[in-house]
Amino acid sequence: MPNFHYVNNELVQLTDAEEAAFKADQDRHAADIAANGYKEDRASEYPSVVDQLDLIYHSGIDAWKAKIKETKDKYPKP
Amino acid sequence: MSRILVDQVRSNSASGDAITLDGNGKCAINATTINSLTFPTSDGSANQLIKTDGSGALSFVAPPSGNIKHISTTSITSTSSDIIISNAFNEYPVYRIYLLNVRCTSSNRDLYMRARDSGGDMTSLHRSRASHNLGYNFSNSSEFRLNYQATGDTLSQIDFFGEINLTGFAANKTLRYTGLTSYQQDDGDPEGDFINGCCDRSEAVVGLKFYWSGGSFSGSTDGKIILYGVNNA
Numbered sequence: 001m002p003n004f005h006y007v008n009n010e011l012v013q014l015t016d017a018e019e020a021a022f023k024a025d026q027d028r029h030a031a032d033i034a035a036n037g038y039k040e041d042r043a044s045e046y047p048s049v050v051d052q053l054d055l056i057y058h059s060g061i062d063a064w065k066a067k068i069k070e071t072k073d074k075y076p077k078p
Numbered sequence: 079m080s081r082i083l084v085d086q087v088r089s090n091s092a093s094g095d096a097i098t099l100d101g102n103g104k105c106a107i108n109a110t111t112i113n114s115l116t117f118p119t120s121d122g123s124a125n126q127l128i129k130t131d132g133s134g135a136l137s138f139v140a141p142p143s144g145n146i147k148h149i150s151t152t153s154i155t156s157t158s159s160d161i162i163i164s165n166a167f168n169e170y171p172v173y174r175i176y177l178l179n180v181r182c183t184s185s186n187r188d189l190y191m192r193a194r195d196s197g198g199d200m201t202s203l204h205r206s207r208a209s210h211n212l213g214y215n216f217s218n219s220s221e222f223r224l225n226y227q228a229t230g231d232t233l234s235q236i237d238f239f240g241e242i243n244l245t246g247f248a249a250n251k252t253l254r255y256t257g258l259t260s261y262q263q264d265d266g267d268p269e270g271d272f273i274n275g276c277c278d279r280s281e282a283v284v285g286l287k288f289y290w291s292g293g294s295f296s297g298s299t300d301g302k303i304i305l306y307g308v309n310n311a
Contacts, residue, residue, distance in 0.1 A: 003159040003294070009152045014159060021199070022159050022289075029188075029291035032218065043214060044227055 034078060041075040146174070147307045154301040157183060160289035162194070163305055167247035167283055170307030175286070177224075177240035177259070180301040184293035186228040189238055192221040193253055193277050194285035206275030222255065222275045229261040229269075236262040237299055242273075243308070249282040 003014045003022060014022060047055070047067065056064045087097040098106045110117050114134045122128075122138025129139045147170070152161050167173060180189070193200045206216045208226035216223045229236045242257030256274045277283075288295075288303060295301065 004156060005159045006152050006154065006161045006295075008162070008164050009150065011156050011158065025289065026292055028220070033291070040214070040227070044210065 038075040038077055042071050045071045145309050149305040149307055152303045154180065154295050154297055156297040158295040160287055161295060161303055162285055162287050163303065164285040165305065171245060171310055172308040173244045174306040174308050175242040175244065176304040177238060178302045179299045180238040180303065181296040181299045182229065182290045182293040183296050187293045188228055188291045189224045190221040190289055190291065191224055192287045193283045194287055195279065195281035195283055199287060200279060203279055204275065204277045206273060209272035224259050224273055225261055226271045227269055247283040250280055253277040253283055
């Protein structure tokens with residue numbers, strides 16, 4: 001089934017070359033997410049730096065490492 | 079059918095002709111006030127506009143110096159793999175893009191923008207950053223990423239909004255953009271990013287391309303991508 005795109009507000013069918021480029025982009029993004037998606041997942045779930053410092057102050061380094069490990073285990077490296 | 083043939087029309091008490099016909103179907107009206115509107119008695123300068131004082135007095139004035147001009151609107155009413163906006167980008171110092179109700183055909187996707195030069199898509203030299211987590215740097219240089227977290231995540235598709243200002247389109251300049259984007263995450267809470275980026279290149283940018291990672295634009299939301307030129311003088 002052919003794909004279409006808008007070029008200056010006109011719906012135009014992709015050429016064979018554009019279809020190939022579209023698929024290549026989609027494949028590249030899928031591969032990037034598979035390889036690096038865990039980084040963003042981890043980054044968005046780590047506690048804030050302020051909360052991490054507070055945790056270290058009150059509970060020590062081991063408690064902090066345990067907290068960080070929760071996120072690392074939840075989103076493992078592929 | 080009646081017809082009155084005259085060359086001039088004047089009042090009995092007036093000394094000059096009120097209307098003069100030139101014999102070729104055209105006439106000159108010797109009056110500065112027509113229908114209670116008083117027109118200027120001499121021409122203005124090139125590109126000037128006529129304004130009113132609200133009491134019927136019209137005069138020539140220079141057009142506003144600062145302005146935002148609509149250039150194009152792409153209305154997304156069908157499924158589309160990407161959206162290309164071509165423009166010379168050489169008339170205004172700043173261009174502004176609005177993304178309204180833009181939706182992906184799949185959940186958990188990211189929206190990208192890519193510069194295009196005379197050779198088509200540029201696939202390198204893009205750098206972008208989002209405000210999440212003290213400024214998350216997207217090292218991927220194939221395009222600009224417009225959101226930090228995937229829109230919708232595990233939710234059904236979510237509309238995406240954004241406002242992006244761009245400058246530096248000319249050859250051997252650094253294309254730069256700053257913007258704000260708004261979308262939603264799987265917990266239903268709104269997400270938003272301050273985004274910025276740059277792209278060094280030798281060719282002038284003559285177009286922009288928008289596309290989703292692993293998805294297409296949905297035609298179900300009447301999404302729009304609107305381009306404006308912004309004048310600063």
